[in-house]
Amino acid sequence: MSDAAYDLSPSVPTDGVRHVPAGTSLLIAGPPDVDKREVALEFLAAGQRRADGVIVVSVDLGARPLVAADESAGDTDDQRLRIIDATGFGTDDDDDRVVAVDAPTDLAGIGSAFGRQIERYVTMGTDGLRVGHLSATAMLERMDHGAVYKFLRTIIDRVDRGGYLGVSTIDTATCHEQTVAMLADAFDALVELRPTREGPEFRVSGLDAGLSWTSLTI
């Protein structure tokens, strides 16, 4: 795996923000009327269009619709996409890229599946690895925010050590402002989204460059 910066995709106009250093984890936050998952998948798929591997830990969406959403984000249907389905509904799919975990609260199960997927990529020799966790909101519905913080922090520390890219999302309407701030503490940067009449805008804090409200075209 290379230590090169990760390209978040051409939808991010500013270079200092578009290319983030290896080991960076981003929290994408916004109200329900902006599609945070779409933005997260865009950042993940941007890597697969190159030569990175992608692992998505999914709590709020089953593997099949997630694969569909991922492909519509421009990802290709190949072995470099791996899904850890943690919805707890199992998966009827015999897709060998999908590993199902008993429940969203089965943290050891998620971790162990995650470790095995990482090993595959090391064997495959992909350039980099992008890790999505969708979503922090769904996790907070099932666990108190202290446990969610610790879970995310442990994942993020791993992302940092491996030199990967980490992406998660949180809904700012469902979750208390303080909870969002607390979880954001574990991440390197916060990507805030807001709807406008002309389409979604975003701004970034925590990265060297920083970015004030800018329109986002996906």
Added chain:
Amino acid sequence: MCAHRFNRSIVTDADSTSTVLVVEDDDDLRETYWPWLGGDFEVVTASDGEAAPSAVDEMDGDPDIALLNRMMPGLSGRETLEALRERDLDTRYAMVTAVEPDIDIIEMGFDAYLTKPVTETAVREVIDRLQERNNYADALDEYTALLEKKQTLQAHRSDEELAESDEYQQLERRPEQLDEELDETGADDEAFVATLRGIEDER
């Protein structure tokens, strides 16, 4: 949704002697742990799995580390682990085994393993590693508790009040220190799943 709970207390026992529980049916090996570890740790032993829970009861608090022999008459190491896990002890478990485990010991619930013949160096190495892991988990617990406290203060006080609050200023400094500590320790790959299990168990 997004339930709020602020009931976690911080326990730090960095200064006290670490405790090790040994469950081993082989008399010679069991007795050997004393001279090896007795100087630095409080060691309690049990000669089979059935006796393990009462050995824990005799201890002052949960053992920090438990070494469980895999193959024992009566309860196996795995069954002993299950019995102890049911008690939600704040303990890291190592399996002592004659052959390299063919199964995923982490998934089974062990944090590490030791192969026989056991040497003093190997035991100490495993204990060190597991203790370091405890340090990471403790630092993570403490950091999280401080963050929660900070967020509570932020939610209930104005910026002016916060600027004047010594407690808040202290909280600002402490997490930074702990943050560095967490970055330095990190959970190694083997510890990753064990750390996550620890978070799961605490809930």
